[in-house]
Amino acid sequence: MYPPKPDSGYPPAMAPPPTTGIPISSTNQFYAQPGPATFHVHSQAPVPWSTGLCHCFDDCSNCCISCFCPCITFGRIAEIVDKGSSSCGASGALYALIFCVTACSCLYSCFYRTKLRAQYSLRGSPCTDCLVHCFCEPCALCQEYRELKRRGFDMTVGWHANMERQGQAATLPPAIHGDMSR
Structure with missing residues (x-):
């Protein structure tokens, strides 16, 4: 309807990125140099898991629960990974329902392994996650449980x-000494 403004503040080849709802900080400009628009993705290099897949006996109680009733271990992991x-x-x-109906609950739990890896930049791939859960479900659940536990969560x-518990020290009100009268 209206002709474009001749000088909109952007170089002619560049336009602002579409609005995504994700704020762009002043240190992460989308147009740092003239030329095509570049978007900086800050990703952390993948880190190894804190324990190996077959270190199930580091936590014998969780190992037993994961072998005989994996739905408990999975539920605890899912609540933490989904952030409540x-x-x-x-x-x-x-x-448990997926296991009773299809006997393939590993196809559901492998997605949580992928989410956990993404949240903490852990090494692996979605294909590997699926294979680990399909062939060694109890060990995979134990490893995820141990990882969250070592990151400070009380599972x-x-x-x-x-x-x-984490915010308790920061949100305590200041101590009041004596009367508060004017």
Whole structure:
């Protein structure tokens, strides 16, 4: 309807990126130099898992739970990986239901391994995640559980209690000494 402005503040070959809802900081400009638009993706180099896949006996109680009732271990992992948006009980029940109906709950749990790897930049690939869960489900669940535990999560209390524990020191009100009268 209106002709474009001759000088819109951008070089002629560049236009602002589409609005995505993700803020762009002043240190991460999308047009650092004249020429085609470049977008800087800050990704961390993949790091190794804190324990190996077959180190299940480092935590014997979790090893037993993962072997005989993997839905409990999976529910705990899913609640932490989903950052509290799903509960341990609901995730564990869905895992058990998928196992009872299809006997392939590994196809569901492998997606959580991929999410966990993405959150903490752990080495691996989606194909590897699927293969690990299909051929060694209890070991994969134990490894994920240990990884979250070593990152400071108390796996038995869930996401919200972990966040309360982490923020407790920072959110304590200041101590009041004496009367507060004017």
